[in-house]
Amino acid sequence: MCLYPECKCIRLQDTDVQKTIYPSRLASMIRYPSSSVKADDNTREASYIKAGLVKLEMSDGSSLYTKLVVGADGAKSQVRNLAGFKTTGWNYSQNAIICTVEHSVGNHTAWQRFLPGGPIALLPIGDNFSNIVWTMSPKQASDLTVMNEDEFVKAVNQAMDNGYGPHPKSNFSNGSNKFSFLGGNLTMSTNESFEVPPKVVKLASKRAAFPLSLMHANDYVAKRIVLIGDAAHAVHPLAGQGVNLGFGDAFTLSRIIGEGVAVGTDIGEVSLLRKYEAERKPANIAMMAVLDGFQKIYSVDFGPLNVLRAAAFHAANYISPLKRGIISYASGEQRLPIFP
Incomplete structure (x- = not known):
């Protein structure tokens, strides 16, 4: 994967996908807050599970251990469900x-x-x-x-x-x-x-x-687990903003984790992950409210409202400062004034 800050682009190669998408389905997830010893009755051997890890048990019987699980597995996120995150929508x-x-x-x-x-x-x-x-x-x-x-x-x-x-x-x-x-x-x-x-x-x-729906996770983070993209929020596709919200989540989370690593903070600590949530949740909710409003406005076929909708679009297209502001906000380059 290559990042190009000057143009805010990400380049993905096939090898990146092969390395990051695990070929098995997640079956269960266990967090270990302290050191423990797990005995295997079949082999009569004991394996030590280090403190501060998450165990991911895959459907093929294999297991993974990690300090942080990033739930980026879509609107029907298995990570979100297994971790017990509540949603509204x-x-x-x-x-x-x-x-x-x-x-x-x-x-x-x-x-x-x-x-x-x-x-x-x-x-x-x-x-x-x-x-x-x-x-x-x-x-x-x-x-x-x-x-x-x-x-x-x-x-x-x-x-x-x-x-x-x-x-x-x-x-x-x-x-x-x-x-x-x-x-x-x-x-x-x-x-x-x-x-x-x-x-x-x-x-x-x-x-x-x-089927289309709106979904928002009440929380984005828990101990050693964080949600991004559609796993944290699903929106109506009418403006194509779902992918932009996901990119915003990914960029912010990578920056927050990088800042934590730089000062020696455990990347799975809730206190660190909350910084990501504090930055992204208001921005995501604002965009979701805008998109939900658009959906409701355009689901009504009423003469006077149709005229107002057309006038608003013409105004946005013909008034350059307004048009540039809308494009900048939709692309994630700036936030609404109420969110500094």
């Missing part, structure tokens, strides 16, 4: 269809469109391929999952481009004038054009559907 009564699609040309832009049934996102993954995340009702998701490939591809292209009104530029070409009352010194982003997303030509993977 609710279901959205929506499903998301995910799949990989191929375009006739390369795609290097992330696209999202808000539809009456839920948003659809087209996320580039290299060359002519993109991932689809399409939110809709469980019934619609079931129908689209079993739909034949040609019909599904047609539905995706229709959702991304046709049938839901013109692109923003065509009905807001003079949008900057509408916000002149906000002050003459504002820089407007009126020169930006809205391009048409590249057409999908075929499916490149199977389709899968899963």
